[in-house]
Amino acid sequence: MKRLFVFSAFLSVLVLLSNSVQAVDWVSKRTQMIDMHLTPRGIWNPAVLKAMKQVPRHEFVPQHIRKLAYADRPLPIGEGQTISQPYVVAWMSQLLELEKGMKVLEIGTGSGYQAAVLAAMGVKTYSMEIIPNLAREVKIRLKKLGYKVEVRQGDGYYGWNEHAPFDRVIITAAANHVPRPLLDQLKPGGKLILPLGNVRYSQNMTLIEKDSQGKMRTSQHGQVRFVPMVGAAQE
Numbered sequence: 001m002k003r004l005f006v007f008s009a010f011l012s013v014l015v016l017l018s019n020s021v022q023a024v025d026w027v028s029k030r031t032q033m034i035d036m037h038l039t040p041r042g043i044w045n046p047a048v049l050k051a052m053k054q055v056p057r058h059e060f061v062p063q064h065i066r067k068l069a070y071a072d073r074p075l076p077i078g079e080g081q082t083i084s085q086p087y088v089v090a091w092m093s094q095l096l097e098l099e100k101g102m103k104v105l106e107i108g109t110g111s112g113y114q115a116a117v118l119a120a121m122g123v124k125t126y127s128m129e130i131i132p133n134l135a136r137e138v139k140i141r142l143k144k145l146g147y148k149v150e151v152r153q154g155d156g157y158y159g160w161n162e163h164a165p166f167d168r169v170i171i172t173a174a175a176n177h178v179p180r181p182l183l184d185q186l187k188p189g190g191k192l193i194l195p196l197g198n199v200r201y202s203q204n205m206t207l208i209e210k211d212s213q214g215k216m217r218t219s220q221h222g223q224v225r226f227v228p229m230v231g232a233a234q235e
């Protein structure tokens, strides 16, 4: 009996140890990701770096590919969709020039990783996902991890009128034009970012700034490749 007790105590210690070793491993993997892929490529914004250091990307990818979570690459998340590569998430977050307390609308929740990074930066995050299964799963995931993000299933082309206007809009799927309703739901002085171009091949990371008179200014920041925005964007 006593032996059995000692043995099971020993096993519990082993399990505890291996769990904590694993936890330390994720943290150092995130630090490595930042040092290897983000800082050298021009991510300098302290709030972005802090959020990327905190958010556990391995919780946003399927269990069997967790080991790859901190490589700088997109990964499959089911339903033919992908979680964007860490650099692109950091880059878009930095280009948006976010400030705490801002209201942000994301189109294309996917795994919820980008939304979690936004929430970790202290912005009020609203996110729309068109695929019902992904929307259902991501609501559970974000809640379990403690990220305050409002997720709604639906076609993000039309935005989220009840919560408009937004300080920032981020579209994380490729479109060949900027959805008009999303521009309309942007505050004067607001910014909208999206991969704009040929949805089958490649797009340009495009930032649109709306001035206080409602005039738009567009700048392009480099080639990217995203999964296409579906629904009304393709009509």
Ligand code: SAH
Pocket (backbone or CB within 6 Å): 081, 082, 083, 084, 107, 108, 109, 110, 111, 112, 113, 114, 115, 128, 129, 130, 131, 134, 154, 155, 156, 157, 172, 173, 227, 228, 229, 230, 231, 232, 233
């Ligand atoms: N931001 C996500 C990755 C985006 S992948 C992440 O961090 O994981 C692009 C996502 O956009 C997919 O989940 C896709 O289903 C969704 N999507 C495509 N068209 C959409 C639309 N019209 N409205 C809302 N979501 C859309």
